[in-house]
Amino acid sequence: MDEVPQLADALPLCASDPAWLDTALGDLDSVHADHLHCERKAAQSALSLIRSYPERADLVDAMARLAHDETRHVIQVAHLMARRGQPASYDHGDGYAAALRAEIRVREPDRLLDRLLVFAIIEGRSAERLGLLAGALDDPRSRELYEKLAVAEVRHRDTFLVLARDAAPKVWRRRAAELAAVEARVLAERPVAARIH
Numbered sequence: 001m002d003e004v005p006q007l008a009d010a011l012p013l014c015a016s017d018p019a020w021l022d023t024a025l026g027d028l029d030s031v032h033a034d035h036l037h038c039e040r041k042a043a044q045s046a047l048s049l050i051r052s053y054p055e056r057a058d059l060v061d062a063m064a065r066l067a068h069d070e071t072r073h074v075i076q077v078a079h080l081m082a083r084r085g086q087p088a089s090y091d092h093g094d095g096y097a098a099a100l101r102a103e104i105r106v107r108e109p110d111r112l113l114d115r116l117l118v119f120a121i122i123e124g125r126s127a128e129r130l131g132l133l134a135g136a137l138d139d140p141r142s143r144e145l146y147e148k149l150a151v152a153e154v155r156h157r158d159t160f161l162v163l164a165r166d167a168a169p170k171v172w173r174r175r176a177a178e179l180a181a182v183e184a185r186v187l188a189e190r191p192v193a194a195r196i197h
C-alpha cells in the first residue's frame, strides 16, 4: 500500500456538536467504558474484512496490522480504567455504527467499497472526538494516551481511504461524500451522549 496521501478532503466530516465535549467530560466513566468496546469492535471489523476478502493481499496486510493496533488500544483503555478504579460495563449496542452499516450495499463490488468507507468514517469521527478529549482532560496521563490514540485513528482512517480508492478508483470519492453526508444526518438525529459516538 502507498504511503498515506492527503485523502481526508475526500471525507468531509462535519464538526461534532460543541455540547458533546462537555457531556463527555461530565461522565468520563461512561465514555471510557464505551471506548473500550469501540476499540474491540474496531479490531473485530478489521478481522471481518480479512474473512470476506482473503484474496486481497493489501487488504489482508493492512487489516491485520490495524487489528493489532486496535487490540493494543483495548489494553491501553483497560489500563486507564483500572488506574481510575472504574468498573467495566457491557456493550449496550451502538446505534451510530448500526445506522451507518445500514447504508452498506449488499452486492459486490459496492459492498467492499461501502464497508471500507463506513469504517473510514468511524475512524475519522473517533479521531476527532479522541482529539477533543485530549485537549480537555485534566489528567496528564489520560491526555497523553488520548493524543496518541487520536493520531492512530487518523492513520487508520487514511488506511481505509487508500483501500477504498484502490478498490473503486472511479467512484470512491463520490460515495465517500455521500456517506459523509449520511453520517452528518445520523449524528444530528441522535442525542448527545457520554459515548465516543
Ligand SMILES: [Fe+2]
Pocket: 039, 042, 069, 070, 073, 149, 152, 153
Ligand atoms: Fe483504536
Ligand SMILES: [Fe+2]
Pocket: 042, 070, 123, 152, 153, 156
Ligand atoms: Fe482505529
